[in-house]
Amino acid sequence: MEAFYEELCKIITKENGVLREEPMKNHTTFRVGGPAEYFVTVSVTEELQEVIRLCNRCGVDWFVLGNGSNLLVSDAGVRGVILRLAGEFAQCEIKENVEDGTAEAVAGAGMMLSAFAMALAKKGFSGFEFAAGIPGSVGGAVMMNAGAYGGEIKDCITKAEIVTADGEVTILNAEELELSYRHSILMEKKGIVTKAWFSFPIGSKLYILSNIEMLNRKRREKQPLEYPSAGSTFKRPEGYFAGKLIMEAGLAGKQIGGAAVSEKHCGFVINKDHATATDIYKLMQYVTEQVEAVSGVRLEPEVKLLGDFSV
Ligand SMILES: Cc1cc2nc3c(=O)[nH]c(=O)nc-3n(C[C@H](O)[C@H](O)[C@H](O)COP(=O)(O)OP(=O)(O)OC[C@H]3O[C@@H](n4cnc5c(N)ncnc54)[C@H](O)[C@@H]3O)c2cc1C
Known part of the structure; x- marks a missing residue:
C-alpha cells in the first residue's frame, strides 16, 4: 500500500492532509473508535474527485466523515480512507x-x-x-x-x-x-x-x-450534554418515542462497561466512563432486545456504525 499512500500524497498538498492510523476517537462525539488507516483532509472538489478515483482504481474503501456526531466507529478502527471536508467546504x-x-x-x-x-x-x-x-x-x-x-x-x-x-x-x-x-x-x-x-x-x-x-x-x-454521545441513539419508531420505551423497559441508567443509558434522557446512550465502542454497541443491542421483549417494538439505530463489530 506504499504506492497508494504516495499517490494520495501527490493529490493532497495540504500539510498534514494525509494522516495514517489516525485515532477516530478524536473525530467522533462518542469519543471512541480505533485508527483510520488513512485520514485525508480535502479542501476543494477536484481533490475529492481525484481521491475517489484513486480509491476506485486501487480497490480501497472510502467513507466521508462530517463532525462524527452520529457515528460509532469500532475499536478495531477502519481500513481504507476516511475523508474529511475542510477549506472551501x-x-x-x-x-x-x-x-x-x-x-x-x-x-x-x-x-x-x-x-x-x-x-x-x-x-x-x-x-x-x-x-x-x-x-x-x-x-x-x-x-x-x-x-x-x-x-x-x-x-x-x-x-x-x-x-x-x-x-x-x-x-x-x-x-x-x-x-x-x-x-x-x-x-x-x-x-x-x-x-x-x-x-x-x-x-x-x-x-x-x-x-x-x-x-x-x-x-x-x-439532554445529557455533559457526556460524550451521538445524540438520540435510536430512531423514533412510528407512534412511539424511543426514550419513553427504553425508560418503560426499566433501562434508565443501565450500564455495560463504560457505556450507559442516560438517566436524564433515556434515548441517549452515553460514554459515561471511558467506554469502548464495544461497550456502546453491546448496550445498544441489549436495549434493543429488552425493549422488544417488553413492548414488542423493535428499535432501529439512528447512529451509523463503521468498522467491524463482530465480537
Ligand atoms: C448531543 C447531540 C445532539 C444531537 N441532536 C440531534 C438533533 O436534534 N437532530 C438530529 O437530527 N440529529 C441530532 N444529533 C445527531 C447528529 O448531530 C446528526 O445526525 C448530524 O446530522 C450528523 O452530522 P455529522 O456531520 O456529525 O455526520 P457524521 O456523524 O460524521 O456522519 C453521519 C453520516 O453522514 C454521512 N456524511 C457525513 N458527511 C457527509 C457528506 N458530506 N456527504 C454525504 N454523507 C455524509 C456519514 O458518512 C455518515 O453516514 C445529535 C448528536 C449529538 C451528539
Whole structure:
C-alpha cells in the first residue's frame, strides 16, 4: 500500500492532509473508535474527485466523515480512507433577494450547522434555528435529513451538489434527494454532499437569536450534554418515542462497561466512563432486545456504525 499512500500524497498538498492510523476517537462525539488507516483532509472538489478515483482504481474503501456526531466507529478502527471536508467546504455565502425578501444561501458540506445558523441569524433570515444546536456538519445533516423542534433540512433545502461514487459531480434537487425522517437517497446510493443550497424567509434578527438561545437552553435542560454521545441513539419508531420505551423497559441508567443509558434522557446512550465502542454497541443491542421483549417494538439505530463489530 506504499504506492497508494504516495499517490494520495501527490493529490493532497495540504500539510498534514494525509494522516495514517489516525485515532477516530478524536473525530467522533462518542469519543471512541480505533485508527483510520488513512485520514485525508480535502479542501476543494477536484481533490475529492481525484481521491475517489484513486480509491476506485486501487480497490480501497472510502467513507466521508462530517463532525462524527452520529457515528460509532469500532475499536478495531477502519481500513481504507476516511475523508474529511475542510477549506472551501467549510464556507457559506448568503445572498438576499431584494424583490421577495428571501435569502438564497449556499453552504459547504464541511461547515458546522451552528456556524451556518448563526451566519443566517445575524443577517436576519429565519427558518434554520432548529439546526443551531445540532452538533453536525451541513453535509452530515443533508445525508441524515437532520431535524429538531419541528424543523428539518427537508423544509429549507433546494438542491445539493454531490460527488458520486464514480467521482463525478452532479446536482440533485430537493425532490431527488428523497428526504424523509432521518433518510436521504445517499443511504442507498453512495455519494458525497459537497455543498447545499437553501432558501429562507426574512425575519426579525432579535427574534431569531432569542429563538436559538431558547432552543439551546431546552437542549441543555433535557439532554445529557455533559457526556460524550451521538445524540438520540435510536430512531423514533412510528407512534412511539424511543426514550419513553427504553425508560418503560426499566433501562434508565443501565450500564455495560463504560457505556450507559442516560438517566436524564433515556434515548441517549452515553460514554459515561471511558467506554469502548464495544461497550456502546453491546448496550445498544441489549436495549434493543429488552425493549422488544417488553413492548414488542423493535428499535432501529439512528447512529451509523463503521468498522467491524463482530465480537
Ligand atoms: C448531543 C447531540 C445532539 C444531537 N441532536 C440531534 C438533533 O436534534 N437532530 C438530529 O437530527 N440529529 C441530532 N444529533 C445527531 C447528529 O448531530 C446528526 O445526525 C448530524 O446530522 C450528523 O452530522 P455529522 O456531520 O456529525 O455526520 P457524521 O456523524 O460524521 O456522519 C453521519 C453520516 O453522514 C454521512 N456524511 C457525513 N458527511 C457527509 C457528506 N458530506 N456527504 C454525504 N454523507 C455524509 C456519514 O458518512 C455518515 O453516514 C445529535 C448528536 C449529538 C451528539
